[in-house]
Amino acid sequence: MQLEELEDFLWRKYSLKFQPIIGGNKKIFTLQAPGNTNFFAFLSRFVRQSDNYPRSSLEHILTLDINCGDFANTIRDLPGFCDPFRVTGEQWIGLWLDQVDGLEVKKALDYAYKLAVNQDQLNVNDQYLVLPVQENASIKYKSQKIPPRKNIKIQEQKVDPIIKKMRESYDYSLFPAQGRAKNFYNQAKIAADYEDNYEDFYPFKRYFPTYHDMTLAQLRTYFTWRNKVRKGTFEKTSSSYVYVYIYELLNGIGGKDKLDSFKKLLLLQKNYVEKYDPEIDQYLLTWLQDYAIFNNLDLKIVKNVFTNVLAQDKFLMMLKNPAKVDAQEFNEALISKTKYRSHSPLGEKFADLLSSVWQKLLATPLEGKDFYQFYIAHKNQVRRPLFDKAVVYHQEPAVKRYELNSEHKFELLGMYATEVSLVAQERYLAIIKDIIHEVDRLSRKFYKKGRALKPNNLYTPILNVIKKAIIEFHEQELEAAKPKIEINFGNLSQIRQEASITRESLLTDQEKEFDAQDLNEPALNNIENKENAKVSDFDNEAIADSFDLSEDESHFLLALIKNENWHSYLDKKHLMPSILADSINEKLFDEIGDSVIEFEADQPKIIDDYQEDLEKMFLKGK
Structure with missing residues (x-):
């Protein structure tokens, strides 16, 4: 019913106009019957942004509260009627003016007016004649000529027996x-x-x-x-x-x-x-879903009406368990959903990195907050009526429980369903987009690839987790890139024997004679003592225990650290510096993350960047 029609009705029949509840108020208006100081109706005006029109459009919503006495309980559940908006009490009903037929509004107001005139007594069947106030009346009576009555023959429609039976069954x-x-x-x-x-x-x-x-x-x-x-x-x-x-x-x-x-x-x-009529679909789609649930229809047959619901469930479950899907699929889903437009210079590696970062966020408490529940989605349980706003007769559901997936279930009782599902947080897509951006920005900076991106205002604890996750991802890359060497220890004795034969064949007569000398000879002992004295401030045994270095490797490494002579030791044992250097580099890689010995002009030396680190690691008292 339109407001103009309502105002015209009130004036013509009762000489009443809506009056502001307080002078100048343009939102709440009242109706008051003659002889009764109490209001019997309230008109409320709401202004809201319309969902169906451009942003500049405003929509006026009108509600009406009416005092219908004991009759209120009878009409409260009629379509368009509801509990009152502005007042409380069982004698009051409310209605949306644009959702109720004008005749029903007039009947309700007529009942309320008669009740108010009779001081809230029940003798509302009496008729009252109200004359308009002529001095303020906008509508004045004018005499009208009554035309002569004509004999009009009304042809009655023939009623089919089925329609007649149907109408009489009410x-x-x-x-x-x-x-x-x-x-x-x-x-x-x-x-x-x-x-x-x-x-x-x-x-x-x-x-x-x-x-x-x-x-x-x-x-x-x-x-x-x-x-x-x-x-x-x-x-x-x-x-x-x-x-x-x-x-x-x-x-x-x-x-x-x-x-x-x-x-x-x-x-x-x-x-x-x-x-x-596309507007019907907003109701029909929900009713189709309720119908499938209520009647326990096979999900494989009816899944098309749950397309959007299932797609959202799948996305939220993927965000909860990213390890269960391919990293590339995870990356594409997030990029598509958030419409993130930048392209990472890391290429396909970015998908693995993003998945790794996301798993790190899920596993890390953020100042006592669970990342997924607080920022992405939470488990929600709500009880709602089935077939809401549809005229459906109460029956018992075909099943007590209906499941769409592991995270979305319905418990049915009568015409109500308790729905348990994952519900996304209000700004979860914005949070995901910010995270993708920061992973993109920080990975460019870390790997020194692509143009620099500007940081956003992402929550600092989340940002710290992203930084740490990128570093750990890179460490895993390095570990995976290491060559895997397999040694068959069953052949070790044979290898030693063959190496001994080869060494023996390479010795000169003088070297063989030198080897044959008594190792306890004072001259040799003096030479060895001098060599040992040069590295007396190293604990070779401790080094070997810590990093699995052999005695020869420890001696060679420590001599290079102190820039001391290592030639005589290696010559005496017929060892090759390149082989020792490769073995040391491999054993210290986990600790340093790089080779520590390089060759310049075929001579081994400690890489300058790691000299200080090695001194702290191996020199006593440092």
């Missing part, structure tokens, strides 16, 4: 809250197979429409349209007729079985709703 003893759906269900069963071929068209507009709201002409219009739809012809008609057809199928009327009714709803969605 049970007025049922309360509106429960009786409306039950009466509709009973009438739908009577007219389930009825067909009509009515040539005229009568429009029909009603919130929560039923057969009981239709005139005979409207009933015939509807059944003619339904007959065509059942035969595959979808013609444009009033939306209220379409809703009645939907209600029939939701109640299991018009289909061979539950699945057949579901398929007929899908046909209507495809051939009528999408083509002629």
Whole structure:
């Protein structure tokens, strides 16, 4: 009902106008009956941004609170009526002015006015004549000539027995809250197979429409349209007729079985709703989902109506368990969902890095907050009515439990469902996009690739985890790049024997004679003591234990660190410096992360960058 129509009705019938509750107030208006100081109605005006229009458009929402006395409990559950908005009390009802038929609003106000005039007494059947105040009246009486009465012959329409039976079956003893759906269900069963071929068209507009709201002409219009739809012809008609057809199928009327009714709803969605009336789909899609759940239809058959729900569930579950999906798939999903436009110079490596960083975030508490639950999604449980805003008669569900997946389940009880699911946090996509950006930015900086990116305002604890995860990812890369050497210790004795034979064949006669001398000879002992004295401040045994260095490797390394002579020691033992250097570099790689010995002009030396580190590691007292 429009506000102008309501104001005209109040003035013409009661000489009443809405008055602001306080002078100058433009949001709340009141109605007061003559002789009664109490208000019997409140009109409230809300201004909100319209969801259906550009941002510059504003939408005015009007609500009406009416004092209907004991009659309030009878009409509160009618379509469009609800609990009051501004006041409390069982005698008050509320309604959305644009959702209730004008005749019903007038009846409710008429009842409330008579109740107020009688000082809230129940003798509301008395009639009152109210004369407009002429001095303020905008509408003045003018005499009108009454035309002579003509004899008009009214041709009565012939009522089909089925329609007659259906209309007579309406049970007025049922309360509106429960009786409306039950009466509709009973009438739908009577007219389930009825067909009509009515040539005229009568429009029909009603919130929560039923057969009981239709005139005979409207009933015939509807059944003619339904007959065509059942035969595959979808013609444009009033939306209220379409809703009645939907209600029939939701109640299991018009289909061979539950699945057949579901398929007929899908046909209507495809051939009528999408083509002629897309606004219906916002309700129909939810009702289709509820119908599948309520009747325990196979998810493989009905999964198309859950496409968006299942896709969101899959995405949130992937964010919860990224290790269960391929890193490239994980990366593409996040980039696509957040519409992140930059391309990492790391190429395919970036996908592995992003997945690794995300797993690190999941495993790291952020100042007592669980990253996934606080920033991404949380487990939610809500109890909601099934077939909300549809006229569906109360029945028992076909199953007590329905599962879409491991994270999305429904517990059914009567016409209600307790839904347990993952619900995304409000800004989770913005958080994910910021994380991708920072992983991209910091990895460019760490690997020195690509142009630099500007940092964003990502939460510092999250940023610290990302930095640490990038370093650990690089360390894993280095570890994976190490050559894997397999040694067959079963052949070790044979290798030693062959090496000994080879060494013996390479010795000169003088060297053989020198080797044959007594190793306890004082001259030799003096030479060895001098060599040992040069490295007396190293603990060779400790070094060998710590890094698995042999005695020869320890001696060679420590001599290089102190820049002392190592030639005589290696010559005496016939050792090659290049072989010792390669072995030392490999054994210290885990600690240093790089080779520590290099060759310049075929001479080994400690790399300058690691000289100080090695001194701290191996020199006593340092």
